[in-house]
Amino acid sequence: MYKTFSELKKELRRDSGHLKPIKIALLGDTATQFLNVALKATVINEGFSFEIFEADFGQISRQILDPDSEYYEFEAEYTIIFESSHKLLGNYYKSYNSQISFAENKIADIEELYRTIQSRTKSRVIYCNFLSINNQVFGDFSNKVESSFVFQLNKLNYLLSAELAVKNDNFFIADLLSIQNKWGRNFMFSPSIYVNTEMVLSLDALPIVAHHIAGIITSLEGKFKKCLILDLDNTTWGGIIGDDGLEKIQIGSLGIGKAFTEFQYWVKALQRRGIILAVCSKNDEDKAKEPFEKHPDMVLKLEDIAVFVANWENKADNIRKIQNILNIGFDSMVFLDDNPFERNLVRENLPEVCVPELPEDPAEYLEYLYSLNLFETASFSENDTERTRQYQIEAQRTVALESFTNVEDFLKSMNMTSDVQAFNSFSKPRVSQLTQRSNQFNLRTIRYTEQDIESMIQSDEHYTLSFTLEDKYGDNGLICVIVLKKEDNETLFIDSWLMSCRVLKRGMEDFTLNTIVDTARINGYKYIVGEYIQTAKNEMVKDHYEKLGFKEQDQKWLLNVEDYQSKHVYISHK
Numbered sequence: 001m002y003k004t005f006s007e008l009k010k011e012l013r014r015d016s017g018h019l020k021p022i023k024i025a026l027l028g029d030t031a032t033q034f035l036n037v038a039l040k041a042t043v044i045n046e047g048f049s050f051e052i053f054e055a056d057f058g059q060i061s062r063q064i065l066d067p068d069s070e071y072y073e074f075e076a077e078y079t080i081i082f083e084s085s086h087k088l089l090g091n092y093y094k095s096y097n098s099q100i101s102f103a104e105n106k107i108a109d110i111e112e113l114y115r116t117i118q119s120r121t122k123s124r125v126i127y128c129n130f131l132s133i134n135n136q137v138f139g140d141f142s143n144k145v146e147s148s149f150v151f152q153l154n155k156l157n158y159l160l161s162a163e164l165a166v167k168n169d170n171f172f173i174a175d176l177l178s179i180q181n182k183w184g185r186n187f188m189f190s191p192s193i194y195v196n197t198e199m200v201l202s203l204d205a206l207p208i209v210a211h212h213i214a215g216i217i218t219s220l221e222g223k224f225k226k227c228l229i230l231d232l233d234n235t236t237w238g239g240i241i242g243d244d245g246l247e248k249i250q251i252g253s254l255g256i257g258k259a260f261t262e263f264q265y266w267v268k269a270l271q272r273r274g275i276i277l278a279v280c281s282k283n284d285e286d287k288a289k290e291p292f293e294k295h296p297d298m299v300l301k302l303e304d305i306a307v308f309v310a311n312w313e314n315k316a317d318n319i320r321k322i323q324n325i326l327n328i329g330f331d332s333m334v335f336l337d338d339n340p341f342e343r344n345l346v347r348e349n350l351p352e353v354c355v356p357e358l359p360e361d362p363a364e365y366l367e368y369l370y371s372l373n374l375f376e377t378a379s380f381s382e383n384d385t386e387r388t389r390q391y392q393i394e395a396q397r398t399v400a401l402e403s404f405t406n407v408e409d410f411l412k413s414m415n416m417t418s419d420v421q422a423f424n425s426f427s428k429p430r431v432s433q434l435t436q437r438s439n440q441f442n443l444r445t446i447r448y449t450e451q452d453i454e455s456m457i458q459s460d461e462h463y464t465l466s467f468t469l470e471d472k473y474g475d476n477g478l479i480c481v482i483v484l485k486k487e488d489n490e491t492l493f494i495d496s497w498l499m500s501c502r503v504l505k506r507g508m509e510d511f512t513l514n515t516i517v518d519t520a521r522i523n524g525y526k527y528i529v530g531e532y533i534q535t536a537k538n539e540m541v542k543d544h545y546e547k548l549g550f551k552e553q554d555q556k557w558l559l560n561v562e563d564y565q566s567k568h569v570y571i572s573h574k
Helices: 005-011 033-042 060-065 070-074 085-093 102-120 139-144 149-165 176-183 191-197 206-220 257-273 285-294 315-326 340-349 362-372 382-401 407-413 428-437 450-458 508-522
Strands: 020-028 048-054 078-082 124-128 171-174 227-230 276-282 307-311 333-336 416-418 462-471 474-486 491-499 527-530 551-553 556-560 571-573
Touching: 005 033, 005 206, 020 033, 020 060, 020 070, 033 048, 033 206, 048 070, 048 206, 060 070, 060 102, 078 206, 085 149, 102 124, 102 149, 124 206, 139 149, 149 171, 171 206, 176 206, 227 257, 227 315, 257 276, 257 362, 276 315, 276 382, 285 307, 307 315, 307 382, 315 333, 315 340, 315 382, 382 407, 382 474, 428 450, 428 474, 428 491, 450 462, 462 508, 474 508, 491 508, 508 527
Parallel strands: 020 048, 020 078, 078 124, 124 171, 227 276, 227 333, 276 307, 416 571, 491 527
Antiparallel strands: 416 462, 462 474, 474 491, 527 556, 551 556
């Protein structure tokens, strides 16, 4: 699925005027011109345009430590730092007296650069970890000699994760080492090119590296895969359940069944991480469900599947049904099917859905899927583990609604309650994640890291509100986020209003506005100002403020608190 570097260069000829611009700073200790090109081209199909400031190589420390540098003048939203193992090895050879503490010293230097950036900007930092080099000074004994370069390099990569990335919300790692482990050192690095051009990465490796780095940025910008849709026969298990019967489908520890079992373990791990699982199969439903219910070697169970669709209709229409129930974008879906005809049918009818070209041999499924890095994420919270259950409950609500002729009667029957709280240390991860994931019901599409949320918790200039929603079917968890900013003594500005699309059409918008107005009244504010900033995905809330009774004023929306009459809702405070 990766384009060649030559193909990426052709992508840059396309008109990018309609794409969302993002300012990127690229700082390296070796030549990064071609990485610059690959990064720009990679994100065009994702709907973004990278405006990149590329410093001269070897200028990382100067650009970051000098407050008057071109780097700070550029005001980058993201800073990519690429330091090579080769330059690191040269510094290691020069530090004979401190080789045992080489990794700790280097981590201290990197942390100083990060702290400097954070003290002067809001730029998120993406640091490329170090490719392995075994200089064979100690041979295989290197891993037991603390002063060896191999030992120190391994330690450095570990400390990057354990000491910097885990502890700092705005520090992310582009895992180039995992790419090298997959593709090989000779694929990643050409000695002659490096010696003659100062380029560390080969032209073949650049598209893959750019894909991984860009994936971090696009996920932080709210574009990532949320849902994995599975075909069953010869995709999730070997054989055809309708023809072969339960006993003869291939799963387990023998032969090709092992490939399908390991595939299911991978899918199960994704589900536990928070990826929504769905089934889209041409089968009788009872036959399709039988292995999940009865086969002793099935790793996946029915409770792991949020939406199960098995019938004889075409798969593009069935994926539309799944999308309608889940209420997520087609571009956040991945569809896996062994059949080329079905893959092409979905590609032609639903071009936004990601449809990988699975290998013919099931034994190769996993290694192929690993290489695609389909499910990049920039955040994780405990709430993610509940996502399948939440969508299963949502499917129950959808079915229940069909039995009511009156929507109000349905809403009354739901017994809905909401817990409204200011942001706190417990809600901080989920609030941050919701700002990064919400695209459709998001009035201004501002993304916040946990560090940003912590700043708002401590701020005297903001009022923050988080909303949960629970009903007789179950708990939706935290589903709505409001950030109010003090404009002056009379006015509150709605800096962010975003909500999970799972809870639309239940009166949550009115309940939220009632709460915003109550907050304004209690604190003595006369006006509330809202703003809609259009994106490619939030068209659904274009008329949001007008429908709620705001009046348009200077390209924003104004609500007079004194004139506001609380809206009737079927949601009560918890």
